[in-house]
Each structure stands twice: as structure tokens, then as C-alpha cells.
Amino acid sequence: MFEPCEKCKAEEARDEDGICPYVKDDDNLPLRCIGKWSEDKLDYLGRYMDIFNKAMKYKRPKRAYIDLFAGPGKCIIRDSGKIISGSTLIALEQSVPFSLIVSVDINSDAVSALEKRGGEYKSETKLKTFDADCNLIADWIREEVDPSYLILAFIDPTSMQMKFSTIRKLTDGLSMDLIINYPLQAINRAYRDALSGNETVFNDFFGTTEWKERILGLKSQYHIATKLLPLYKQQLGGIGYKDITELDSDKPFISDEVLVKGPRNIPLYYLFLASKNPLGNKLWQEVKKIRPDRQGQFF
Numbered sequence: 001m002f003e004p005c006e007k008c009k010a011e012e013a014r015d016e017d018g019i020c021p022y023v024k025d026d027d028n029l030p031l032r033c034i035g036k037w038s039e040d041k042l043d044y045l046g047r048y049m050d051i052f053n054k055a056m057k058y059k060r061p062k063r064a065y066i067d068l069f070a071g072p073g074k075c076i077i078r079d080s081g082k083i084i085s086g087s088t089l090i091a092l093e094q095s096v097p098f099s100l101i102v103s104v105d106i107n108s109d110a111v112s113a114l115e116k117r118g119g120e121y122k123s124e125t126k127l128k129t130f131d132a133d134c135n136l137i138a139d140w141i142r143e144e145v146d147p148s149y150l151i152l153a154f155i156d157p158t159s160m161q162m163k164f165s166t167i168r169k170l171t172d173g174l175s176m177d178l179i180i181n182y183p184l185q186a187i188n189r190a191y192r193d194a195l196s197g198n199e200t201v202f203n204d205f206f207g208t209t210e211w212k213e214r215i216l217g218l219k220s221q222y223h224i225a226t227k228l229l230p231l232y233k234q235q236l237g238g239i240g241y242k243d244i245t246e247l248d249s250d251k252p253f254i255s256d257e258v259l260v261k262g263p264r265n266i267p268l269y270y271l272f273l274a275s276k277n278p279l280g281n282k283l284w285q286e287v288k289k290i291r292p293d294r295q296g297q298f299f
């Protein structure tokens with residue numbers, strides 16, 4: 001049905017923002033060039049939005065979605081050329097709609113494409129966009145929502161851009177579920193540099209300097225990022241996200257996250273839910289049971 005998109009295999013398409021320099025959609029707006037695994041990630045996200053909105057429709061009529069790394073709204077899968085909706089458009093397509101969507105991206109081309117695409121939807125959802133580094137505008141985002149909202153936020157960076165202090169500031173005093181892309185590859189690539197003195201990114205990402213002693217205390221430095229996941233979850237526990245997993249687990253692979261793998265089966269990131277409410281975790285378990293290929297999944 002779809003022609004393979006040979007042009008998307010170009011190296012230039014793999015910039016930090018992932019916008020394809022060659023191929024545009026029929027609307028002549030930019031597309032994000034993605035691998036098949038990103039479609040799987042969006043499948044989990046879309047199904048969580050669906051179950052979240054349907055379960056909370058009557059109890060919490062004011063529901064907001066916050067997309068901190070939103071992209072241009074549409075993506076092209078590089079091996080098939082298939083074009084799919086990105087996270088913000090998936091939120092706009094919900095059959096039980098969010099009342100409000102707040103989308104942020106540091107790339108102004110992405111934000112302007114997203115605004116145009118979002119404007120095409122005849123939806124009762126209000127879409128507010130910010131062309132900014134999400135770490136710099138937590139106060140502005142918070143002006144859009146108040147404690148009367150039930151909120152779902154998606155943290156979908158390309159690397160370790162999400163500062164823990166931003167998560168703390170954004171979530172304080174609010175009912176906000178987080179779907180987090182925990183970037184294994186980025187952490188595994190950067191930890192040696194961090195240990196040699198460039199600590200800022202790690203300190204900012206984990207919101208503590210404890211990562212250092214954890215790494216230095218390890219017998220083997222394989223899978224560092226996975227071994228630091230309990231620290232990240234401990235940090236989330238410290239700001240009210242207590243139910244996410246067995247915090248002391250020495251078997252992080254069989255806890256609550258979905259492991260998303262890329263080419264040659266390389267682990268790329270964990271996707272997991274952090275909720276302050278046990279119901280959020282119950283809903284995530286339902287979502288996790290079904291794999292994107294629609295086979296039952298058992299853990």
C-alpha cells in the first residue's frame with residue numbers, strides 16, 4: 001500500500017529534531033522521520049489516552065493533555081513511507097476528547113506545522129502551542145491548567161533534555177499522569193563523559209548527583225541506563241509518584257515499563273507510566289497487555 005521512503009534514509013533526516021528535509025505531506029508541511037518502533041510508542045500512547053478519557057469522562061470532565069516534546073504533528077515511517085499522526089494529533093483525534101491540549105516544541109517549524117494541522121480539526125478541544133524549550137516555560141504551561149484539571153503529560157525527548165526540576169515544577173499540586181520515554185541509548189552514550197566531569201546533563205536529568213555513586217558502585221558497567229532506572233523512579237517517588245513499580249527491584253526488566261527496541265533489536269528506551277493515583281497504574285496495565293501488533297502480552 002505504501003511506497004518505501006528511500007529519501008528518509010538520508011543522514012540529514014536524523015537531526016535532533018528529526019524533521020525530514022525532503023518529503024512533505026500533501027498539506028506541504030514538514031514530517032518527522034521515524035522508525036517503526038516510534039509507531040509502537042504512539043500506539044501505547046493513543047491507547048492510554050483512550051482508556052484515560054473514557055474512564056475519567058464523568059468523574060473529571062476537565063481533562064488536559066500536555067505534550068512537552070510535540071513534534072510537527074505528523075510522522076513518516078522511514079522504511080515504509082507510511083504517514084501517521086504524531087502525539088498531539090493523536091490527542092486531538094480522541095473519541096472522548098480532552099478539554100485542552102498544550103503542546104511544546106523547541107523547533108519553530110515543528111510548532112508552526114502543528115498549529116496549522118491542529119487548526120484543521122473540528123474538535124471541541126482547545127489547542128495551545130508554545131515554541132520554546134519546555135524546561136524554560138514550566139510557569140507558562142502551569143498558567144494553562146489548574147487543580148480542577150486531570151492531566152496526562154507525555155515526555156518524549158530525543159535525548160536527556162527533560163530536566164527533573166521541570167517535572168517537579170510542572171506536577172506540583174496537580175493530578176498529572178506522566179508517560180515517560182526514558183532514553184536508554186542517550187544515557188548509555190553519555191555516562192562516560194559525565195563521569196569524566198561533564199556532570200550537568202546527568203545532574204539535571206536525574207535531579208540529583210546520586211547517579212554518580214550508583215555507577216561507581218557497580219561491578220559491571222553494562223546496561224548503565226537500565227541500572228539507573230530505579231534511581232529515576234526513586235526521584236519520581238519523591239514527588240508523589242509512589243505507585244510506579246517496586247522501587248527496590250533488582251529485576252528492572254520485569255517491572256512496569258515497556259522496552260522499545262530499534263534496529264537489530266537494540267533497546268532504545270523504556271516507556272512507562274507514572275501516576276499519583278493507583279487507577280492510572282491499573283489503566284496502564286490494561287494498555288500494556290496488548291502489544292502494538294495486537295497480540296496479547298504477558299509479563
Ligand SMILES: C[S@@+](CC[C@H](N)C(=O)[O-])C[C@H]1O[C@@H](n2cnc3c(N)ncnc32)[C@H](O)[C@@H]1O
Pocket residue numbers: 016017018032042068069070071072073074075085086087088104105106107110132133134135156157158161
Ligand atoms: C522524539 S521527538 C517527539 C515526537 C512527537 N512526540 C511525535 O509524536 O511526533 C522530540 C521532539 O522534541 C523537540 N525538542 C528537543 N528538545 C526540546 C526541548 N528542550 N523542549 C521542547 N522540545 C524539544 C524536538 O524538536 C523534537 O520535535
